Amino acid sequence: MRIGLRILLGYFLIVGLAAWFLLNVFVAEVKPGVRSTLEDTLVDTAELLAGVVAEDMKSGALRASPKLAGMHDYGRRRVSVVINGVTKRKLDYRVYIADARGIVVYDSEGAATGKDYSRWNDVYLTLQGKYGARSTRTVEGDDRSTVMHVAAPIMDGERIIGVLTVAKPLSSVQAFVDRSQRKILQRGTVLLVLSLLIGLGFAWWLARALRQLMHYVSEAEAGHKVAPPALGNNEIGTLGRALHAMRTRLEGKEYAEQLMHTLAHELKSPIAAIQGSAELLAEGVPAEEARRFLDNILSQNARQKQLIDKLLALVRVEQQQGLDGAGPVGLAALLDQVAADADSRLRQRGLRLLLNAPAQLTVRGDALLLRQAVGNLLDNAIDFAPQDGAVRIELARDAAEAVIAIVDGGPGIPDYAVERVFERFYSLPRPAGAKSTGLGLPFVREVAALHGGSVTVANAEQGGCRAELRLPLPLTL
Incomplete structure (x- = not known):
């Protein structure tokens, strides 16, 4: 195998391994990064809404609260927004409120009202004064059906009188994950191709310089008159000049x-x-x-x-x-x-x-x-x-x-x-x-x-x- 090909393969192997490693890291980190951002947003939203409904929860007037009516109307609204190349057409938040026993007293979707949620982590942990959150699949074995739930306590002074949970399906942000991963892979491929082209150019230059030097050495060894190749002021050029000086000294x-x-x-x-x-x-x-x-x-x-x-x-x-x-x-x-x-x-x-x-x-x-x-x-x-x-x-x-x-x-x-x-x-x-x-x-x-x-x-x-x-x-x- 010629030295130029060896250098090219070695260079491409190193660049390829480095690119593969970095791409895998970036692609693998996109999804958990987006999920962490989503969870952070849900925490803020849950804390804000828990503070909004706290007075109605304390007074026992939660069912007649106009604030809940506003949350209910929120779910019916339609939007058309383009975010970073992805079109958003509906609002995805679900909000439910459980009392101090874990019984759901309000659900923006109306599906869980009256149910006992005291054993779900978001409600269970929050009632104990801890951070309550959970991720639950709606379809068994399908990660894309996962819904993230984040809860915040509804307080009466220092006493927890209820829990407000904000839920959002991960499928709503999956489009952003897919788009980011796709861009990383596309640009990583371009980078890899550019690296290959640079490696080809470098290998061609080095192989050409070595071929010129080998020709000079072969001619000198055969006793022929030959001028040293012009290889520039790099290390190979220095080597060529050293060989020529050595030959001159030996023969002189x-x-x-x-x-x-x-x-x-x-x-x-x-x-x-x-x-x-x-x-x-x-x-x-x-x-x-x-x-x-x-x-x-x-x-x-x-x-x-x-x-x-x-x-x-x-x-x-x-x-x-x-x-x-x-x-x-x-x-x-x-x-x-x-x-x-x-x-x-x-x-x-x-x-x-x-x-x-x-x-x-x-x-x-x-x-x-x-x-x-x-x-x-x-x-x-x-x-x-x-x-x-x-x-x-x-x-x-x-x-x-x-x-x-x-x-x-x-x-x-x-x-x-x-x-x-x-x-x-x-x-x-x-x-x-x-x-x-x-x-x-x-x-x-x-x-x-x-x-x-x-x-x-x-x-x-x-x-x-x-x-x-x-x-x-x-x-x-």
Whole structure:
């Protein structure tokens, strides 16, 4: 299924579900809302009429009251009124009055006069001083035949002497309910159709932009010359420009130059180790030490070859989310190897290496890349440490991370350079006057990221610079 169709279906599903839910809520709430409004009106009417007939009820002259005659005439009147699109042609109120025993003494329709209504809720509850109301179907099982009754007490001071009930059939307002529900459904349908059209337009635009981007990627992958599509200043346009910039950088001279600088920089340490060992051999040393230096030369030579292969492999996986073929790496043994690699440089500068690795910590990763990364940090420390001073390497555990810290006693990082030490080709002058390529720390940061870790370089509290390489510790190896 194409991505445009997926987006359209997902969009329409969300909009459809939301519209269905809202329409159901609105339609379901129309009827009880109208009923509540009707009941509120009946309460006002019942209270008003109860007050009107109270004096006649107290005096016992209710039957001869002209007010009842007026109520009786009310039922015979005919009207023709259009209310919100619905024509009203008759008056629907029914009024009956019951005495203190619940016996109906007046009924505007004349059907219930003399009957005992004391057990109907409207009369029963009102005689007890409560709110009396009921809804009763005139036809069993037919909700449309429901009649709502609301009663009000007829008072003689604080005493209830009767009950006046106003009744109105719900069928009289059903037309308004039906009309409101019909309008909601009609307009909801229109809204749904408009949403579908908007979704179609959005899906078409997105699918078209993605097709253009896919065509560009396919052409670039095939090695053809193709200009990036004009996709505007949105996220897809930004992605297209980023892909084009990436392609340009990968294919351009700048990337090749950076790679050569990186290779040259990273080969500096093994070459220096080989040269130092060779110079010591040339001076003449005991056979046992000569054998150790020769082994170091062979080891460093092999390391150069491995380093080139690994750096080329790193170029290929720079944009990947993880390393291929990662395995367990013992950090204490790794630090011993790094210390051995730097032995000749330390001797040349008269530096002592203080290695403190009491914790037996193991991480998953690429041993050669980690060795080179720690070696880069140690090389920096050796460059900045004062002559005849010391460099410390510490291995510790911090929660779920292994922390490798390398501390020198040098001048530290100037304030202006704190935020720039990880920039490519940015380098601070060494105390001895040498200048690096500025690729060591960016390389360490890349290796740390590939291993899911991080690296920081900051001024140490006791002076000098402290570099920390943090690597996550696996739950199981």
